[in-house]
Amino acid sequence: MKHDPKAITAALDLYFKGVSQKKIVYHLKQFYGVKVTQPCIVKWLRKYVSLVREYVDQLVPQTSGFIHVDEMKVNVNGRLDWLWNLMDDDTRFWVSSLISQRREVADARATFQDAKQKLRAMPIAVAHDGLQSYGEAFKNEFYTNTTL
Numbered sequence: 456m457k458h459d460p461k462a463i464t465a466a467l468d469l470y471f472k473g474v475s476q477k478k479i480v481y482h483l484k485q486f487y488g489v490k491v492t493q494p495c496i497v498k499w500l501r502k503y504v505s506l507v508r509e510y511v512d513q514l515v516p517q518t519s520g521f522i523h524v525d526e527m528k529v530n531v532n533g534r535l536d537w538l539w540n541l542m543d544d545d546t547r548f549w550v551s552s553l554i555s556q557r558r559e560v561a562d563a564r565a566t567f568q569d570a571k572q573k574l575r576a577m578p579i580a581v582a583h584d585g586l587q588s589y590g591e592a593f594k595n596e597f598y599t600n601t602t603l
Contacts (some may be wrong), residue, residue: 462487463499470500519545520579524566524589526558539566544582550574563592571596 462483469479476493483489521544529538537558541551551570555562563586570578577597583589 458489458491459487462489463503466491466496466499467503470496515573515575517546518543518548518550518574518576518578520576521545521582522550522570522578522580523582524563525584526563526586529554537562539563541566541570558586558588560588560591560595563588564596567592567596 465487466479466483469482470476474482476496479496480491480493483491522541523544524539524541526537526539528535531554534556537555539551539553539555539562540549542549550573551566553562553566553569555565578593581589581593
């Protein structure tokens with residue numbers, strides 16, 4: 456790459472922290488003296504995400520046994536769907552994210568099933584906002600005769 460690796464790293468870091476591409480371009484110019492365009496940022500993202508994907512996909516989360524799960528409405532192509540997120544309490548490792556059209560036990564179970572494939576050990580407890588779907592889904596996925 457013709458640009459400073461520190462600037463490229465900063466751009467990727469800012470992007471994954473939710474900063475807009477326009478603000479990233481401004482930041483790079485202001486702090487690194489690097490003049491780039493938004494398409495250049497996209498090119499960097501494509502290149503470096505593909506380079507680390509194989510490595511990242513092999514990561515196994517180190518988890519504490521206590522997990523947090525929550526859902527929220529998101530706009531998906533003009534339709535409001537549910538985004539389900541599950542992360543470890545101690546390490547803050549993001550274990551699972553799924554989108555569904557409903558907010559029922561089956562949808563909560565799908566989130567736990569995805570997490571089950573990624574976790575090394577069975578979670579001890581789950582913290583959530585009180586949605587009844589969570590309790591039943593957690594019990595059905597983690598406290599049956601099946602093992603991880």
